[in-house]
Amino acid sequence: MKNDYQILGIEEGADEKEIKRAYFKLIRTYSPEKDPERFQEIRAAYERLTEVKEDDWYRIEMETPTEPFAQSMLQQIAELREAGDYRRALQTVEEAIGYFGEAEVLLFEQGRCCKLEGKTGKAVKCYEKLAARYPDKLLYKGYLAKAYYERGYEKKALAAFREVYGLGWREPDFLICYSQCCGYRDCPEEGLTVLESLESSIDEKSKKKRMMDLLQAYIGMATLSPRVPGKFAEVAGRCRKFLEGSRRYLKEYEFELQSLFVTILMSADAVGESKNKDVSAIKKIIFDIYPEVGEMLQGAADMLRLQVELEDLAEDGRISDLMKWSLEALAETIEKDIDKDGYEYFMEMDALLCQLEEWPKQKGDVEIIREEYGEVYEVFRDFWRLLQSGAEQRRMMKEEMRIEYAKLSRKYEGGHYYEMFPDKQPDLEAVKWDSQENGTFVRDGKKVGRNDPCPCGSGKKYKNCCMRKG
């Protein structure tokens, strides 16, 4: 069989111009009209020779068994792998190893398939063999480092990453894993240097084809930057410049942009740079590209920020437990259409009632929150206002809520109110329901608690499953 150069009638390794000239000359003779078969053959060779090889890193010569049967098995393995059937691909590789021994190409395929199948331990074994057997091939060392990292051997991985990096290996995925590993091993500065080397290896011309790598690099930088003093502003500036210059190509990378955006906002918060002008510029660019998604992203970022603050708050010894779980319950109701008959509403009532009963003991909590947990304070504005209303008003609110609460408590468990204030629990039999409403409170079966398994059978806790959807 002829190779691509032979099909075009040129010498191996001919440059782009020669390839082009040969192609355009040949298709005059074998035009789509006159010889469509031949045209397609020429065209395919031309495309293969001129295509931008994104996976150039894997294109190395490997020992391959020469038997035709081995060839066809390899083909099958590749097809299975591309079709996403890693399990059978791996089976086929192992079968092939049974016939032809651990030929280089087969070991390599085995490693790849193991990794894809999630068998990280076995993948480590494969690459260890390859790296030992072919010490000159950096590809295997690089893969081995990544395999260690994926297996969770972070210490070993970091040493391996450093070694291979030192030898000059710069495969994009390798660099990204390396930088993440740096994050875990507490050397963010090193991670940033690694990502910068990735960033600078991509020039203007190949930018478009390497968009994914670039976005990954910026996400990584944005993640690490708050941990290196003074670094965030610089990274934000670079990121902005990048986004400005690549606007036209960004539309297809919705997912990556989302995570970049959220990461930047979180990091900006962490270093107290939320007002940074590059951050605002980045926000604007992303909103321009996705007018619909922009708001959603902003919302997602706010939510995340809130989550982080709530987590910190949960650890804060100065804040009362009552405040902690109340806020947790209230957070469940943010930006949702709350069903007046649902569990979230019940828990919201529960928190409000307890808070109202206890007020003003929590005044100190509110002070700390206002001072130190800005986002939380922002989000629960109405709640603070409610607490600080006049005594008479509070009393009336309590009265009203108690009725609602009593109704709902027949349906749900997990409330604190009657535990904390047993005397407030009404004699259920004595409560008169109006007949129409009464009908809606028929309880079928057991009450579902917040932490019970969800009745839908998903195996998740109720609070993490249907309760959210409900």
Next chain:
Amino acid sequence: MDTVIGIDLGTSTTEAAVLRDGKPVMVINFDGKVTTPSVVGMDDTGNMVVGEKAEGQLLLAPDRTVKEAKRLMGTDRKLPMGTRQYSPVEISSMILTYVRNYAGKFLGEDVDRAVISVPAYFDEIQRQATVEAGKKAGFTVERILNEPTAAALSYGISHMEEESNILVYDLGGGTFDVTLLEMFGGVLEVRASSGDNRLGGKDFDEKLTEYLAGRFKEKHGISLEGDIYAMARLHQAAVECKKMLSTQEEYRVLLPVIAEKEGVPVELDETVTRECFEGLIEELIERTHEPIDVVLEDSNMAAEELDMVLLVGGSTRIPFVQRDIADYLGKEPSFAVDPDYAVAQGAAIQAGIINGMIDSEEGIMMTDVNPYTLGIRTLNGYTADYMSVIIPRNVTIPVTKKQTYYTSWDGQTAADIEVYQGESRSVENNHRIGMFNISGIPSGPAGKEQLEVAFSYNQNGMLNVTATILSTKEEASIAIDMMQTGMEERVDVSGWKEAGLAEDYRTVIRRAEKWLKKHEGEEEAEEDYRELEELVYQLKRAIIDGDDLEAEELEEDIRSMI
């Protein structure tokens, strides 16, 4: 040598050209002009008129005149003209017949072979409709050529030595097309095509007409909307205004007696500035950006790598359009080809390539791409309507590609191969162009048996699909000929009452139509509605054809439904 004519069948204007001594020559029509308005009308004696005459009666008889039929090609919309309804294909074929006649006179010989250009972004149905129109006009349609490619050919033929990347920006009367081509060694290679086949000068006209009607209503409290005569005049004035604003800063629209108020004539007098007009069309112009991005992306090219931006189509005369392109691409556009003639000239060049007048070793040649993605429906684990791509859009044709699939459930012995065209990941949003079934798959567990599906698509619009069961080598296939029109032309059945059989079926038709009236627009009855509508049509047709047997059967079917 047999003459093959190149025709640019445009939304607003039509032109034709032929190759003479290796150069395209424009064909002159009966009015002594190159450009023929794409307008068809019925004059007051009941005769069909095409072109300038038809355009001339637009104002007097808008109900007997049809324009812009191209926008409706491939739909089953009907265009009323006089007492009858016409399909867009019929209207287009009248224009083409007219071209055939004047070309015959101009050239002194009958021409019956043609290359007809269509917007690159026309889909298969629209292309088929165009072929159908050509056939009805008595042409053998040798090739359907993409308009921007044609424009590039007309540029390329006099720039054979150049090595350049050319972006053709074609904004015409009804469609927007953008195509990126590479010129090298006298070969024009289309790298990518995209566009919007519902965007053009017509939309600008409508925006401006709407604006003028709105202003008039504000000032005088009179709505012109229902008055087709007034609207026709207003529309014409808007077109005039739009064109004038391409060369001057403002234009005064003056229509003396456009309406009446308490018996007193009211005039429309409105001065439109260029700025105001630009504000009206800004949003529409913005829609050109995405297709530009797509072609750059698909041809792996950055805007900076473009050597030339060629403007084609009447609407590129608008200064705002030129400015927008320059801003968006960072490159001044070029006027190297005649925006009105380039497409027809290119079609004539392609005709010359086909009939051998252009030497294939020495002269210009071209390769083209398929503008839409082709694939099949598959199960992907989440949905059953996943579009599995076999030939991606914008690959050079002819092309053959294959993909292997696995059986989806235990004991599966047959598979439906449904062929789709379109860009969505869900076939529901794409267009089904064919289907066949392959059976005889050996029964086994899911995923055991493999099916190889091969697509082969060529420049004549022929798509061959073959499915092979790999373990048994058994095959099934289908040939989808995009040039072979499978569409059945709807005939006008409004005269059924005059036919001899009418008396026998009058009652059933009346009842069926009553049913239709009652259930019109009801969602639950939608399917029945469509079925009954079709049956009634078929029955009327049978009545006209005098086919009693068929009519009887149809009557029974209809009765069972109402």
